[in-house]
Amino acid sequence: MDTAVDLRSPLTDDELRRLDAYWRAANYLTVGQIYLLDNPLLREPLTPEHVKPRLLGHWGTSPGLNLIYAHLNRAIVARDLSAIYITGPGHGGPALVANTWLEGTYSELYHDIGRDEAGMARLFRQFSFPGGIPSHVAAEVPGSIHEGGELGYALSHAYGAAFDNPDLLVACVVGDGEAETGPLAGSWLSNVFLNPARDGAVLPILHLNGYKIANPTVLDRIPESDLLDLMRGQGYQPYVVAGDDPAKVHQSLAATLDRALDEIAEIQRRARSGATVERPRWPMIVLRTPKGWTGPRDVDGKQVEGTYRAHQVPLSAVRSNPEHLAELERWLRSYRPQELFDATGAPVAEVADLPPRGPRRMSANPVANGGSLLRDLVLPDFRDYAVEVPRPGATITSATGELGKWIRDVITANPQTFRLFGPDEVASNRLQAAFEVTGRAWMAGTVDGDDHLSPDGRVMEVLSEHLCQGWLEGYLLTGRHGIFTSYEAFIHIVDSMVNQHAKWLKVTRGIPWRQPVASLNYLLSSHVWRQDHNGFSHQDPGFIDHVMNKKAEVVRVYLPPDANTLLSTMDHCLRSRHYINVVVAGKQPAPSWLTMDEAIAHCRRGVGIWDWASTDDGSEPDVVLACAGDVPTLETLAAADLLRQHLPELKVRVINVVDLMRLQPAAEHPHGLPDSEFDTLFTRDKPIIFAYHGYPWLIHRLTYRRANHDNLHVRGYKEEGTTTTPFDMVMLNDLDRFHLVIDVIDRVPGLAARAAHLRQEMTDARQSARDYTRRFGEDDPKVAEWRWVRETDPTNP
Secondary structure, three states, X not given: XXXXXXOOOOOOHHHHHHHHHXXXXXXXXXXXXXXXXXXXXXXXOOOHHHEOOOOOOOOOOHHHHHHHHHHHHHHHHHHOOEEEEEEOOOOOHHHHHHHHHHHOHHHHHOOOOOOOHHHHHXXXXXXXXXXXXXXXXXXXXXXXXXXXXXXXXXXXXHHHHHOOOOOEEEEEEEEOXXXXXXXXXXXXXXXXXXXXXXXXXXXXXXXXXXXXXXOEOHHHHOXXXXXXXXXXXXXXXXXXXXXXXXXXXXXXXXXHHHHHHHHHHHHHHHHOOOOOOOOOOEEEEEEEOOOOOOOOXXXXXXXXXXXXXXXXXXXXXXXXXXXXXXXXXXXXXXXXXXXXXXOOOOEOHHHHOOOOOHHHOOOOOHHHOHHHOOOOOOOOOHHHHOOOOOOOOOEEEEHHHHXXXXXXXXXXXXXXXXXXXXXXXXXXXXXXXXXXXXXXXXXOOOOOOOOOEEXXXXXXXXXXXHHHHHHHHHHHHOOOEEEEXXXXXXXXXXXXXXXXXXXXXXXXOOOOOOOOOEOEEEEEEOOHHHOOOOOHHHOOOOXXXXXXXXXXXXXXXXXXXXXXXXXXXHHHHHHOEOXXXXXXXXXXXXXXXXXXXXXXXXXXXOEEEOHHHOOOOOOOOOEEEEEEOHHHXXXXXXXXHHHHHHOOOOOEEEEEEOEHHHHOEOOOOOOOEOHHHHHHHHOOOOOXXXXXXXXXXXXXXXXXXXXOXXXXXXXXXXXXXXXXXXXXXXXXXXXXXXXXXXXXXXXXXXXXXXXXXXXXXXXHHHHHHXXXXXXXXOOOHHHHOOOOOOOOOOOOO
């Protein structure tokens, strides 16, 4: 198919003049933000005092971003489109700020930055200035849903925004440096999951300006035929716009954009007419323009425009080098600002009239402020999915398997605002009940034997954690809800993406016009303690540690010990706003400890004494057995049972922690326990043996300020693992019930001497359990089939 576009219907002279004027205005404002501290309209000759002492920002990508923005504005007006703009080259921040100011949105939201000379001066001064705004596209920029602090996620965010937004066009500029990242390379195939009958459209614009910070870009230097074949192989019809003559590029880009939008409209018309929906070949644009276009051609005898030297600040010594100062003034005046801004400093009508009005402006589209569109989910009553628990531990079930039934009905009740995301692991994580009502979203070919593939699927599965994360972020930031389920060890793949989203949530809490979005919910299963069959490579609980480094007002971590607490926890998470919720729960059959009413009360507390497992009988305990996580809870209760049998006089208090943040002081986290409550639960001076799901030092970090921290001893994962049995896995890390009993004997004052025989018995029991696994390849039934039995139970021997 052709990649060139017929230019027999180019822009009229008037349209060309207006587009070029708007582009020049945006470029002028972009340069002004990078350089100027004062004299914004060059009313007087430029002096060193007019220039910022620290020059920060990125010019190289900005003129291309401004060019695309201008042309999209023309198309939006002509076609009455609802569109948003995602900027992959994130450090093009001044360009996006310039356009939002020209559109008027910036001044509407930031009243001190008016559309006049004084407002322009403030606009320039604040950019990359102490107390001002960042140099990249950030949450402060109206119309943005994409944090520009890191490259690789623009296209996945774009598709996430388009899902279930049938009237939306997402224009996504992919920088040629960004295109080299793994997440972006995988994102091209997101079109396999986009259904034109119910979803919006994504128009990728690959902007090739040739260079990164210091090196050429790969996609710019490979033969164009290879690049176009690559795009076709990804399912796109590429169109090329290239050149350095502004008039010719304007004409070519306008015609190409019109053709692409015509094709998108026809694809959607066919899909929505009742015809069979098949994966279309979506248009995309390859735009080749010089890096730093319209900037200084040469500086200090070296070429700048069209080279890596244009990447950031082309003229770096303006305050100290008169030649640089003179060149900056020539550069700014080359845009003819006297033609673009009136006597007050406002954009002249020819410039101001180009963008659309009201919410049709890309900087004012409510989709890009998703919290303003967010509606509560219709959630089935999770109590109706309760697991019957006649007594603690009597019912064995898969916690995530039970949750899957509830998620199934959440999907049914919210057919346009909720999706389940996972890297090919939804069924593996026991959430397969979802497939009773929906399929996996899929627009590619199918063959006999495929399982639950559907163009209308609400389950988003692709073997890329990056894509799942990016899709879900785009979905949430445009006003919808979702859950990301993953194997615990491999959620680390998105650590850096979580950083960016957490920073976005933190910053937007302080921006009045940004409305809270739905929380980013992680359900991590196939966790460290039950990856015994996959081995050491699949055993890592450290994502919790990573998340805990983020701001306290943003993150939450939950470790429900059984099915009913998991149901209560996930209902809470889906109702929450503006958090990152991490929920870790096992998928393997395991005991249920609490009735639904007990689970609800326990989850509301976040931490609590389990009276039925304790023997302190309302008095001061000799030892506290604390636990967080389903497997640590099982081992703790088994240890409590052994202590009850062998040391009945010992007063043991069992505490379970669901909400990990409760361990912190109230001054450190909104969920934190006041010291008085913590001391009431954990005592001020008794030994605490804490069995924890993850790395032990996190518990110490959360509690180091507590009065009884010196008596706290934590058992958890200490990077010991292999392919082995479940109980051998806990023994490898000294988290097993026998070792917990040994810890009690070693740490309760005066107990060691009189419990020496029991300590030896526990050591022998550990060895016996290990010998059994080595001989039979499975856990000893005496361990694997242990059940909690009350002393008053008539079945207790």
